[in-house]
Amino acid sequence: MSQVIGLFPTPVMRVEKLLSSELIATVTAEIQTSQKIANAYSDRLSHTPVAGVETSDVFATLGQLALPKVVEFGEILFGETLQWQIKEIWVNVLEPGGRQAIHTHANSFISGVFYLTRPHASANIVFHRSLGGNSFIFSNHHPNARINQFNGGKWAMPDTTPGDLVMFPSYLLHEVPTNHGEQRISIAFNAIPDRLDNFGYAIRFS
Numbered sequence: 001m002s003q004v005i006g007l008f009p010t011p012v013m014r015v016e017k018l019l020s021s022e023l024i025a026t027v028t029a030e031i032q033t034s035q036k037i038a039n040a041y042s043d044r045l046s047h048t049p050v051a052g053v054e055t056s057d058v059f060a061t062l063g064q065l066a067l068p069k070v071v072e073f074g075e076i077l078f079g080e081t082l083q084w085q086i087k088e089i090w091v092n093v094l095e096p097g098g099r100q101a102i103h104t105h106a107n108s109f110i111s112g113v114f115y116l117t118r119p120h121a122s123a124n125i126v127f128h129r130s131l132g133g134n135s136f137i138f139s140n141h142h143p144n145a146r147i148n149q150f151n152g153g154k155w156a157m158p159d160t161t162p163g164d165l166v167m168f169p170s171y172l173l174h175e176v177p178t179n180h181g182e183q184r185i186s187i188a189f190n191a192i193p194d195r196l197d198n199f200g201y202a203i204r205f206s
Contacts, residue, residue, distance in 0.1 A: 004150075006149065006150070010127075010168075010169065010172060011073070011076050011077065011168075011169070012127065012157075012166065012167070012168045012172075013069070013072075013073045013076075013165075013166070013167045013168075014157075014160070014164060014165070014166050015069050015164065015165040015166075015167075016161065016163075016164050017161065017163040017164060018065055018066075018069070018114070018163055018164065018165045019062075019065065019114060019116075019162070019163035019165075020163065021162070021163070023061065023163075024116050024162050024163055026058070027058050027062070027116060027187070028116050028117075028185060030056075030058055031048075031091050031093070031116075031185060034048050034091065035048060035049065036048055036091075036093060037049060039098075039100070041099075041100075041101040042098045042099050042100070042101070043098075044094065044095040044096070044097045044098025044099070044179070045092065045093070045094050045095070045098040045099065045100055046092075046093050047090050047091060047092055047093075048090050048091040049090065050088045050089075050090045051088065051089060051090065052086075052087075052088060052089070053086045053089055053189075059089050062089065062114060062187060062189075063086040063089065063189070065165075066086060066112060066114075066165060066189065066191075067084060067085075067086065069112075069165060069167065070084045070086070070110055070112070070167065070191045071084050073110055073167050074109070074110060074191075074193060077109070077110070077169060078193070078196065082193040082194060082195070082196075083193065083194040084110070084191050084192070084193050084194070085191065085192060085194070086189050086190070086191050087107075087108065087189075087190050087191060087192050088108075088189065088190050089187065089188070089189040089190075090187070090188055090189075091185070091186075091187050091188075092184075092185070092186045092187070092188060093183065093184075093185055094123060094176060094179050094183070094184040094185075094186075095179070095183055096179055096180070096181065096182065096183070097178065097179065097180075098178070098179050099123075099175070099176060099177055099178045099179065100175055100176035101175060102128060102173055102174065102175040103173070103174070103175070104170060104171055104172065104173055104174075105170040105190050106170075107190070107192075108170035108190035108191065108192060109169070109170055109191065109192055109193060110167055110168075110169065110170060110190070110191040110192075111167065111168055111169075111170045111172075111188065111189070111190050111191070112165055112166065112167040112168075112188065112189050112191070113125065113165070113166045113167075113186050113187070113188050114163075114164075114165050114186060114187040114188075114189075115160045115161070115162055115163065115164045115165075115166070115185075115186050116162055116163075116185040116186060116187065117162055117182070117183065117184055117185045117186075118159070118160070118161055118162055119159075119160060119179075119181065119184050119186075120179060120180055120181020120182065120184070121159065121181075122177060122178060122179060122180040122181060123176050123177060123178070123179035123180070123181060123184050124156050124157045124158070124159065124160070124176075124177075125156070125157045125166065125174055125175075125176055126154050126155070126156045126157070126174060126175050126176070126177060127154060127155050127156075127157070127168065127172055127173065127174045128153065128154045128172075128173035128174065128175070129152070129153045129154065129173075130171075130172075130173060131173070135153075139151070139153070141153070170190060192205045193205060194206075
């Protein structure tokens with residue numbers, strides 16, 4: 001009998017319907033009148049300024065809902081129940097034809113996205129394998145090759161619904177391809193633990 005073992009998998013957590021429909025309506029209404037900044041790479045994407053959760057009642061509520069799940073996800077990543085904080089939070093509004101370029105989130109350990117609208121299938125978040133680290137220099141990608149979890153270079157998140165929360169390690173490359181559907185609204189955040197300790201070599205964050 002042959003057995004294939006997946007080594008060192010990367011966790012991505014989806015929490016379904018963490019936000020109620022009433023909260024989604026309240027948050028969406030507030031977003032419509034908030035200040036937004038155009039994205040540097042797509043004029044069909046805009047963001048609110050990056051802020052702390054304490055800057056608004058809406059952000060504070062979202063932070064309170066997310067934090068227990070952040071702690072749960074952090075235990076998977078670091079093997080210990082740590083004290084976490086939502087360090088920064090912001091809104092993303094993606095219009096039809098807009099896209100979010102591939103990127104990671106610096107100065108963070110867990111990143112998350114609340115979905116306020118149902119994304120069109122074309123605009124589901126796509127995660128990418130890290131570049132130049134743990135894969136062959138030459139790949140075998142062509143129409144006849146069968147892509148699986150071991151040889152694939154990217155993975156698209158299955159359909160999400162309004163109120164869902166998706167979390168991932170902040171180092172994970174990700175993008176949102178061109179949106180061929182309606183307006184897509186999400187709220188992203190970054191989280192850090194109070195400290196990390198590697199056999200006595202400890203560092204604290206604030």
